[in-house]
Amino acid sequence: MINYIPPGLILIIAGFLLLIVPKQLFKPIALVSPLITILLTIQVPDGVILKSSFLDYSIELIEGDKLARLFALIFSIMAIGGTIFAINNIKSRELGFAFIYAGSAIGVTFSGDLISMFVFWEIMAIGSTMVIWNGLEKSSHKAGFRYALIHFFGGVILMIGIIGHIYQSGSSNFTTIELNSWPQWLMLFGILINAGAWPISSWIGDAYPEASASGMVFLSAFTTKTAVFVLLKSFPGTEVLIYIGIFMIFYGIIYALLENDMRRILAYSIVNQVGFMVTGIGIGTEMALNGAAAHAFAHIIYKALLLMSAGSVLYMTGKRKCTDLGGLYRTMPITTICGIIGALAISSFPLTSGFISKSMISQGAADQHLTYVWFLLTAASAGVFLHAGIKFPWFVFFQKDSGLRPKDPPLNMKVSMIIFAALCIILGTFPSLLYSILPFNVNYVPYTSGHVVAYLQLLLFAGLAFFILLPQMKRTLTISLDSDWFFRVIGKKLINYFSIELNILSDGIKRGTPEQINSFIEQIFKYHGPSGILAKTLPTGRTIFWVIIIFALFLFLTFVS
């Protein structure tokens, strides 16, 4: 019978328990429940195995297939890693909410119908908002609220899309969906908001870095990757995704290069990496889809690793700006090494997990003779190396001596980093481990000499460029306008130009409310505020006035018609 328990439910229940149990039970529950989840996940067979009903629709709480198992597996691995990293954080309610968040993400992957998918989707939004709120700084409340607004907005769009789709097609089945009329477009739009796709992508850089050190490790894994999963399942081969994905890739790179906060750099690089996956989904061949799925798998591990190492630095020093950091490699050797391994993996260095996954997406583009796409992907690989592969470790661990002498973090944090670093290398060295669980059969050999040499050259030149341009790179640390105006001004202008309309929603609120919005709210307040005309209640005369108006309206309309 144990097969029939939805794996995500275990984590959700454990999450609620963690919020209320006494201290002695906290660690056992936190450590055991993700393990049970993994066991249950692996055992889910193909096909629908748990059905229920809701309103007039059938609900398929567990429908197993290779793709679902792949994502559920990496989500539960992530839950374990994150738990080890955060296990000493008993005081805060963060871990409990993180479990609810992770459990609902797993719930999405096993959903067989759109309604249960949507329900888990919304729980995920609540759970992740709570994780951000438990950053417990003033700014994290506000960021958390902006995050919640954007995600509930996305949820609303998705919900209209789903209802419209069910209404049109009569089926709530969660499967490949043709983009043929507005409900499907709304669904796609709602999902893309969670994927962090342009134009509503600023929430990633805005909200994630406001979470606590361990909170961001969790956040990086689930929301965007669940969106990638849904896209993989519902919208493979949708051409528009190629362009959206490529835009995301470069958006992420440009913003990350301009950023000074180390965790914000990594947040923007999530957008960039998800861009690769979205592009792969847009290409839509088996090779590209496999690549997108594999890249999501690999990405969750190395991004978590990078954030653990950044989180350790934050935890030990309390500082998050690149300008305040530097020279930490002397006293934090393990954190440094793990950070570098993560950085190499994100740059797709041979023998790391990033290499075996990202190259599949490029190969997918090449197979389809999408020359420009292939070219842009390759160029972007160099860009990734610049912003995440070198910039992050260089400014945090090397560069100048900041005078800080922190130790390596506590044992549990070291353990989780070492596990994830090892996973990066194991997956990169033995690609068949990952390839065997991908949704389609893989006939792809990543380690051909030509491929390896080409990649090494690319990375080498990107590295060279970084150090040659180092003065310019450094200057990004102070806010200045100089010869780097190309990236800073033109690049940013270009993006702003296109996204200004929609970004006013998120970006505008983000950087201190601009005047227009303030005056807009003031206008609303003027009429709706406690003393505004619409909130006044006392005068009897006014109601009578309205009674007469509406009475007249009724009479007029009924008599003329």
Add this chain to the structure above:
Amino acid sequence: MLSQLPALQVVIPLIAAPLCVILRNKEISCLVSQAVSIVSFLISLILLQQVLNQNVISYALGGWLAPIGIEYRLDILNTFILVIVSGISSIVTIYSKKSIEHEIDSEKIYLFYTGYLLMFSGLLGMSITGDAFNVFVFIEISSLSSYAMIAMGKDRRAVSASFTYLVMGTVGATFFLIGVGLMYAMTGTLNMADLAERLPKVYETKAILVSFAFISIGILLKLALFPLHLWLPNAYTYAPSVVSAFLSATATKVAIYLLIRFGYTVFGSDFVFIKYPTAEILASLAIVAIIVCSLVAIFQTNIKRLLAFSSLAQVGYIILGISLNNLNGLTAAIVHIFNHAISKGALFLAMGCIALVIGSVKIKDMEGLGKKMPFTAFAIVIGGLSLIGVPLTAGFISKWYIILGALDKGWWVLAILLLLTSLLALVYVWRIIEAMYFRSSENVYKINEAPISMLIPMYVLVIMTIYFGIETSFSAGLASEAAKFLIGT
């Protein structure tokens, strides 16, 4: 005995009310109200069972048959309303003891329960009766007693709020009465079933058009549709917490029931929605109500007032569902009557707990309550999520049906608009949650959680809010049966 249940449903609370006056004892009158509410609830459940078996129950009051005597006529819709009213009343009366002792002078408590029972029987009578004039009588019974109960609020402004309500309520009831009078003049009957038969013959007459306008305005005043809502916020804000909870969960809901009853049964949906643009009038007022009242709620500093405005917005959703005039829309309206009753009931009861413990319902006084009153605060979170319409709460079910209804009608822009307005609810709910959980209070003195006798009834509603968000065969099932019955498919 079983065949007399429809009469007992109304008569028991009506007789218990003077009993409280005679006894003049606050303990006993509280017990009496609790017992009466629970008995009424059981009766309504039995009636529901009967209605499900035989569709319609007709009961001739005093043995006088329909055209001459007053008929009580039960179908799925009004039996469902009876269950809601008496169920909420059972919970509220069990909850009320401590809260009333705190908020009302001790020597007036027996009078409070007298008024409460009268109002309760008035609401039951409005729902159960099949006679248009009888509806007016019960409207007056319930209104007069509710004026008295609101005036008992601690705040001195309660008296003026009550007076405003009295004026508006009287205007509404008078309009209703004029409408009924015109119908009687044209058809010679007051029985709803007879009216439904005879009205089509005189549809074209001006008198019927005018009577429809009078009745609609009268009911819209009672159910507080924007912009006829001005009496409601003050009444809810300054009334004792128990009264706010009971009024918001039942009084406006019964008025909405009357709108459905007169729209679909008495006048008939062809007359109301197809021949005349009632749907357009109602829908546009409802949309304005939803947006304006949600925005006003966002800026309120007094939480009871915030909830009052949120109720007005929710009334907008229900009216919108009715005006869609299709199966899903009507189902949405009826199921939201139920869902909103339980979630808003829970929220007002939570406000009662807070008023009892900290003596204020201002948002700034609630800072840090998440730690000090964890159970109450959590109840507010769940109730709030249901107002937003988050999945797994009752509010989601209503939202789902109303979207389907809008799509059935082909109004998908409206569907999008409706869902976007739920973001406004997110903002005002967030303000409460933020104050409770993320601001620390400056007050250092220790606060205890509300007494268990209040927490349990409140949590019954909270659990129902979640339960009916998952298992909907009772709520949505009955609502769609009722809607099918009304639309006649």
